[in-house]
Amino acid sequence: MERPPSQLENVRPNASGIKPPSRLPAMMSNGSRNTLLETSQSDLNARNGFNNGSMGPPPSMNGSIKHRIPGLPESVPKRKTLAERAGEPINPSRSHIQPPSKTTLPRGGSYYGHSRRASAVSAIASSNGMRPISRQRPSTAEEEDEDAGVTGKRKGTPVMSFNHTTLRKTRTHEDLRTGMRNTSAGAESSSSGGTSRSASGGSTSSDEGSVAQNHNISITSAFAELSLTPNHHRPSLERISEEVSPSKIPKFSTTPSLRHAHSSLALQTPSPMKHKSSINGLHTPRTSARPKDETPFFLTKDSLTPVKSAWDTKGRLEGMEAMYTQLRTQFASAADSKDALEESLALYKSRVQELTDLNREITTANRNMTGDIERARTDLHTTTTDLRQARRDHERDLLDIERKHDKELSDRTQKLEKQAESLIRERERDTERYRREAEETKQKWNRQKDDEAFEMSTAHFDELENLRKKYDGEKAALQRQLEELQHAGESRATESASEVEEMRSTIAGLQNQIEATNATVTSLRARIVSEDSRNTALELEKAALVSKTHFLEGNQEAQSHEFTTMRQQLQDAISSKEGTLVTLRKEEMMRRKLNATILELRGNIRVFVRLRPLLAGEEDPAKVDYPDVDSLDGGKEMVVHAPMTFSATGKERNEKHNYGFDRVFSPATANGQVFDDCRDLIQSVIDGYNVSILSYGQTGSGKTYGMSGPNGIIPSAIAMLLAEMHRLDEKGWQYNVAASFVEVYNETINDLLGDAKTWDEGDDLSGSVRGKRKEKHEIHHDPISGKTTVTNLSSVSLWPPPENDGQWPPAAKITGETNTESYTEKAVNQLLDTAAKNRRVAATKSNERSSRSHSIFVLTLRGRCEATGESSEGVLNLVDLAGSERLKQSGAEGNRAKETAAINKSLSSLGDVIAALGNKKGDESHIPYRNSKLTYLLQSSLGGTAANGKSSRTLMLLHLSPLQAHWQESRSSLLFGSKVHGTHIGAAKKK
């Protein structure tokens, strides 16, 4: 069947994608082209009416077309094609149709009117994170069902189907679909002759979405993704009509350009060209706006083709007119949409501008901050580098100093060790030499003494033998005389016995007579008694006669000679005794000399070190070794392990320090053992030397314990001196012992045996203290006698006991004691108690006073030997020094600062004096005794030789704490001790 030429064939723009309706007949004829049929039930019905029986139109139809579209031009050629009209501006204000922006598609809104704009604004607000103010129409279950229904319904539809996956991507697509459905429904109602709801519904606010959707359908149909079915090639229109059910939604054909437009919209990418092409390629479904009697037309794949017979040109034109109208409406709506989009765009632009400004500001700020950070980083880097460099330099310096120090130390140590070794060797040699000399002298003297004794004893023996012989002779003569007398007495006794016999016989005769008379018996008994008495008297007479005989028979001359001899012997014995005493004195002198020699050899300044044991509760002792503890003459070395430290390079350091002293006592050593090693020194006080024993060390190291504790130096020294004095008494030496006890506190001297209330604390307060006048004590040193005296100082006589026993101590009189030793003992105890009490009273002004003051117990021994006329005077100073650790304390205030300064001064002066004594080159050398009260007080007893030639000896008793924590204090004490030990002072001289 031939298809008549169509006007639309000429107006179809190729680029628009709208297929000219002229293609439809071809499709209908053989179905070789893809054809999309869109229809509704009413269309079908209408078509059925047309097509029923024949393809030709009813005669009445030819004129009715013209009549129904009065606006159409009469002449078909004069009519503008659809494409031309589409190109015309519909409204000057809407001449530029812009595609919808991707962000202006409102959800559930319309592209038209206020609601559309509101939706657009809402979309902007939503995109800016604000709550949209326009009403949004949610997707309802019904719609979902409808969607499903559409799909389901179209499943079996051979003509077209929707891609729901794509449609569901956005709300816009839902709306589009809804619009499509409405359109479809409109078509249905139109075909069924019902009232067109959608035609008037566009202005109904209650169904604004529906109206918008109805309007949208033209666009959405263009954007909907459609697919062609293979049935497009059906040969006839009837067949198409059959297949399109009225209940089915309109079918659309789509072209690649439409698909592209849809996908662009779905992706919401604005593209004017795409939109335009979409609009141009739009195949509008027939809407309910079409008059009921209007010829239905199909929207096929390639063109808007009214379903008319080929000969029904008018019908087809009407369809096209309707489509044209529809397109105009669509263009109008597109223009509205454009306005809305422009508005949105303007909003967006302003917002974008704002954001751009903000971004710029932030970028600028960020850039500034980045610059600052960069600068700060650079500064930091520079500082870090500088710091590292400085640290490296510092570490290098430290290492250098350390190396230098170590080297210096090792050099000095080696040097000192060499010196010490040579000194020790020299000393050993000297000792050995002196020992040999002493031994020889002693042996010589012993031999001499033995010879003398032998000679004396031989003479004595001879004399004794003679005397014994003489005595034996005399004794024999006397024995003989005695025997003679005894014989005479016995003969007299025999005579008496015969007389007794006679008398007895007489008695017996008489007894016979007694029997005769009792009176005779009684007289006889009386006679016997008288005879016994007579006999006794005779015995006595006999003894008297014997002695008289012995006396009378003795040689008076011999007797007087014997007496003379005996007197001579007695005289000899006395003179022998005198000789022995002289010898003993000589011996004593020799002993003193030897003792002095030994002490000189040992040095006038000696250092003993003593480590006290750990006390209860104390932990972490320092490790100390005593390498020669088992040596016969006592240990002299110690190795102290310093606490572990780390070098600048982080290396572990376990230092050991070797020390050598005159004597080293381990913690196990008791006070008595320490004193045994001090004996010879104290003995020398009796011999007339001045001796100082100084207890040095930090607080709590045992100074006071060693000095005044049980069997400490003070009580032991007094006991020893008393025993020595008794011994020397036998040798003709008599001694006086006096004691004083002073304290040096804050460079002021206080009398510990006086009254603490009168003490001068050196606090510049004049006048009285507690109502008592302050006592000032001045030190005087006599350069000629070498004696040091302190004014106003109490002195207690310990030996001999004072005549007026009980005058001292004042607090507790010692009375009723006849035993002098007991007095001394008690006096010493009383003396120590008084000192302690006075210190306690003073301590109320300054706590821990005992640790911050020096106490000096002074014993003065004056001796005289009447036999020899010798005399001696020695002073023993037993000094308990203040805690040495105060040297390092700083930051003290008030009294403490004063105490610290005073302790510093006195202890450093002590070191200076000892060092100066060691360096002394002659009598002219200056020794800084006056630098402190302590050294000035001890001037005559500090190991030097005074101007008067009197010299002295010093023993430094170094006390150490056993705790590792006190290592630094112990080390400084050991260094001080080593310095003193290394000082060699010339021989001490007795005055």
Ligand SMILES: Nc1ncnc2c1ncn2[C@@H]1O[C@H](COP(=O)(O)OP(=O)(O)OP(=O)(O)O)[C@@H](O)[C@H]1O
């Ligand atoms: N060898 C020792 N054996 C037993 N205990 C000791 C010994 N040495 C010291 N102590 C004890 O250690 C404590 C401190 O001793 P001490 O008071 O003698 O020290 P210090 O150095 O004299 O103190 P301060 O600074 O007060 O003069 C005392 O309790 C003492 O009994």
